Amino acid sequence: MSAQLLPMKLRASLLGCLAIQLALSAFAQLTPPTPQPVVGARQPALSPNGKRLAFVYRGDVWVAPSEGGRATALTSHVESDAYPIFSPDGQWIAFASKRNGGWDIFVAPAEGGPAQQITWHSGAEFPGGWSPDGKQLVFAGRREAPNYALYTVDLKTLATGRLTEDYAALNYPAFSPDGKSVVYGRYGFPWTRPRYTGAAAAQIWTLNLADGRRKPLTSDDRQHLWTQFLPDGKRLLTVTVGEVTPSASKLNEPIPKVIDSPARTPNLWVYELDGKGKPLTQFSGGAVRWPSVATKAGDIAFEYGPDLYLLKSGSKSPTKIKLVVSADEKQTTRRREKLTSGVTEAELSPDGKTLAFGLRGDIWTVATEKSKGVAGRSEEFARRLTDWVGDDSDFIWSRDGKKLYFTSDREFNTRIFEMDLATRAVKSLWQRDEDVTQLSLCPDGHHLAFWVAGSEGGLFTLHLADGATKRVVHVPGTHWRVSGGGDFAWSPDMQWIAYTRKGENRSWNIWIVPAAGGEARNVTRLNAQHSQPTWSPDGKYVFFQSDREGPGLYVLPLQPETARLTDTDFKFEKPKDKVKVDIDFTDIQRRIRKLSSQNPSGELLVTADGTIAFMSEGDVWTVSYDGKETRRQTTGGGKSGLRVLSESKAALFVQNGEVWKFKLGDQKGPEKVTFSADFDRDVKAERQAAFTQFWRSYHHNFYDPNFHGRDWEAIRKRYEPLLDAVETNDDFSTLLGMMIGELEASHSEVTAAASNQPEPVTPNLGFTFDYQHAGPGIRVAEVPLGAPGSYKQTEIKAGDYVLAINGQDVSLNEKLYQSINDRQDREFEFLVNKEPKKDGARKVRYKVLSAGEWDNLQYQNRIERLRNYVEKQSGGKLGYLHISAMGGENQTRFEREAYEYMSGKQGMIIDVRFNRGGNISDTLIDWLERKQHGWYRPRDEGPEAAPNRSWEKPVIVLMNEHSYSNGEMFPYAMRQRGIAKIVGMPTPGYVIWTWSMRLTDGTGARMPQGGVFRMDGTNMENQGEQPDVRLWLTPEDWLAQRDPQVDKAIEMLLPAKRAETK
Secondary structure: OHHHHHHHHHHHHHHHHHHHHHHHHHHHHOOOOOOEEOOOOEEEEEOOOOOEEEEEEOOEEEEEEOOOEEOEEOOOOOOOEEEEEEOOOOOEEEEEEOOOOOOEEEEEEOOOOOOEEOOOOOOOOOOOEEOOOOOEEEEEEOOOOOOEEEEEEEOOOOEEEEEEEEOOOEEEEEEOOOOOEEEEEEOOOOOOOOOOEOOOOOEEEEEEOOOOOEEEOOOOOEOOEEEEEOOOOOEEEEEEOOOOOOOOOEOOEOOOOOOOOOOOOOEEEEEEOOOOEEEOOOOOOOOEEEEEEOOOOOOEEEEEOOEEEEEOOOOOOOEEEOEEEOOOOOOOOEEEEEEOOOEEEEEEOOOOOEEEEEEOOEEEEEEOOOOOHHHHOHHHEOEEOOOOOOOEEEEEEOOOOOEEEEEEOHHHOOEEEEEEOOOOEEEEOOOOOOOEEEEEEOOOOOEEEEEEOEOOOEEEEEEOOOOOEEEEEEOOEOOOOOOOEEEEEEOOOOOEEEEEEEOOOOOEEEEEEEOOOOOOEEOOOOOOEEEEEEEOOOOOEEEEEEOEOEOEEEEEEOOOOOOOHHHOOOOOOOOOOOOOOOOOOOOHHHHOEEEEOOOOOEEEEEOOOOOEEEEEOOEEEEEOOOOOOEEEOOOOOOEEEEEEOOOOOEEEEEEOOEEEEEEOOOOOOOEEEOOEEEEEEEHHHHHHHHHHHHHHHHHHHOOOOOHHHOOHHHHHHHHHHHHHHOOOHHHHHHHHHHHHHOOOOOOOOEEOOOOOOOOOOOOEOOOEEOOOOOOOEEEEEEOOOOOHHHOOOOOOOOOOEEEEEOOEEOEOEOHHHHHHOOOOOOEEEEEEEOOOOOOOOEEEEEEOEOHHHHHHHHHHHHHHHHHHHHHHHOOOOEEEEEOOOEOHHHHHHHHHHHHHHOOOOOEEEEEOOOOOOEOOHHHHHHHHOOOOOEEEOOOOOOOEEEOOOOOOOOEEEEEOOOOOOHHHHHHHHHHHOOOEEEEEOOOOOOOOEEEEEEOOOOOEEEEEEEOOEOOOOOEOOOOOOOOOEEOOOOHHHHHOOOOHHHHHHHHHHOHHHHHHHO
């Protein structure tokens, strides 16, 4: 038997070899992947000998030969890794990572291997530079103290040191070659604005580590970025400009298109230690970014455009570094998702049987009524009508229910499209470049009306049969947020359109214009807010929302009424014949009356039987035609997007991304319209769409149509190819930040879409640290008044030693933050002693503070100290008031404090230093301009000024380089109106009215939409306000609690004090 088996085994063996051979042959036929050229590599870092290069690409740190070639990944993580720096011996690379939610510092072997976390504080911290001996890293941050600081961390023990403090942000610290000093940037706008010129520009400072003295090397109002020592220790490398690029137009005088030059372009510069600099590179256009010096060889790598460059030591011409990579995707870019909520808008078909809804930027449909049992399963699946990864929205049904009209941001514009629902065929109805918004179909379904943006824009109609368009009324603006026109509605006979528009005094009135064009009439004529005009089905009235006599629902009779409302029964009669709207415009505004005090917040409409419905307080409300009966149709709030079919009164609303249907007036509660949507998410396509959305939004809405003299189209073409290098949300937001930074505009920040990894939270322990004490324990430097330790029951004093927290021994090292992170809601137990030993120690327990609570406590103490100081120095003759921001809460606080602190004073110091901006400056100016015209005197009391709260005494406003936006407008207006003189430093020129927006991928962005100009026409943007007396508050003044700016204000307000000082 075994003899018979042998041939079979042999045959099997031969067959196996043949199979293997065939398999190997098949694999041999596969084409090996070609390494791909790297486009968009960023943040280069050279090894000390200049032979190796680390850089950031697609969210990871890579390493390659500095001459170019194939790169290998040092890190591979779904979250961002960036900011690499080689150690002095070239064996390690420090970098920052968001893998734990916030930016922390890590180190990894340069040849690859596990990364070790070095810092744990929740603040964003990046490696600045290695100490020459490789034992420490220096970085900038803001931790337990109220100030910004430079810190060091010992890589072996993780012990933390503090080198210096400042009230301004510090950045890019780097050791000198001999380790005796540190160079750093003080203050500065984001690096994405390298051409910014002004009081907030980053300046070069050095710190002597032996005596702690610091000094500025530059003070030229120009950004100096990524400054570091050259190997000789006698010169510094930085990125700056030699000439200012114009970035602010005067009112109605656009600046010419910018012509770039090497002097205007952010290039590499070399500075001597005496502050004299000269350019090293001569690029024109764009910006050089993120230079790195080989600490021994002296070679320089840097980023310019989509490429990295190498400038060899002694060479005058940089060469492009050509890099290639072979890499798999870190995460799946195409994902199948099953969605059952997330609806953004919804519309019922004319017969009420089908629901069209918006979901993830696309349009879908689903049946509103599902069949019972097995037959209804397939009806649960939503039909996807559009698959554009951008924004398809603002859709409406045709009257026959066979088509949908919608807007889409395809082709860099928001245009009108028509879809045939049977075939899903789409055609464009609007080919012009201007954006359109707010589609509305006329009652017979033959015309669309919509707003068109631009200086020649307005309310347009489009005839669906032949595509003919007509501008009904000229209303320039973007028609976005509060610009241009607002709500509008067709009359029942289609002969009129009622619309809202903003007037010169920023009030909104309702106008009526013939639908064919002609004279528009203001029918509300009051400096108040009016919105949501809606015609009654009989054509006799216009209902609307207003606050003209208190918020509520109002009605405008279009013809003079035959009797007062109290003398007649006001009833709705459904029209039997074709409606014809006749309007008597004579004194039409006098006929307006308030119908209900329930204030419509949106979606005001009137059904065919005269029932008035609207959203208010997050619920659906109805009001009878005569206004005598008001009913809340839903409860609980949180609802929006009310839609009602006029005849059947079938209705829907959206709540928490779900659609609910009901019948208006029916006692039966709302029923959810369920659906299941299979959504194929393409992350790369989504980012491309978000990029387009961002560029298009700025193209149509940026406050300056001249784009500060830049070519916005050309900028897009330079940055769009860099999308291939985007892997993480941070990569994408950085790309958009660099692109918008080319415009040199404030209020244009971009924030990354939220990550799945939650950010850590570091609570504040309620005291500051003495960094001179190495341990054991933490020596308390200060316990501010109001902190838990300042109370007797939970007392901790300056000079005490905290030896353990929550039973764990502590000292000043990074493990401290790891142990306390994300425990901000708990009570902490501190082991405290007057000496650094546990014998005789006591336990103190209290709930720790949040970062916001700590900052507010420090702020209140500082302001109270300054107020008391002014009182004391002036002998009670002067008052002091600080305005931290220009929001609603600040206005209330100003009103409560100002008129108390002004009482009986001879003058006031109003301090807007470090003001974060807002929108109340005009209101405060109005109040402070109030002048006395007489006296009031109650019996047995002294005379009182008439009007009260009038003020005509001298004022000094304090401002500085940290006064932003509305905090800059306030001192300008105070001086322009002759109310005050200004002491301090020039402001940054960070002044634009702005709005926020959310891109389709979740990225957050801001839109500068309105400019601010002085009376002489100069732009406050990028041109900060200048003080009458220029006086700087030094970091030493700040830390010693001296305030020469306050002293100068006192001196100017009290001549006797000035003479006394002399």
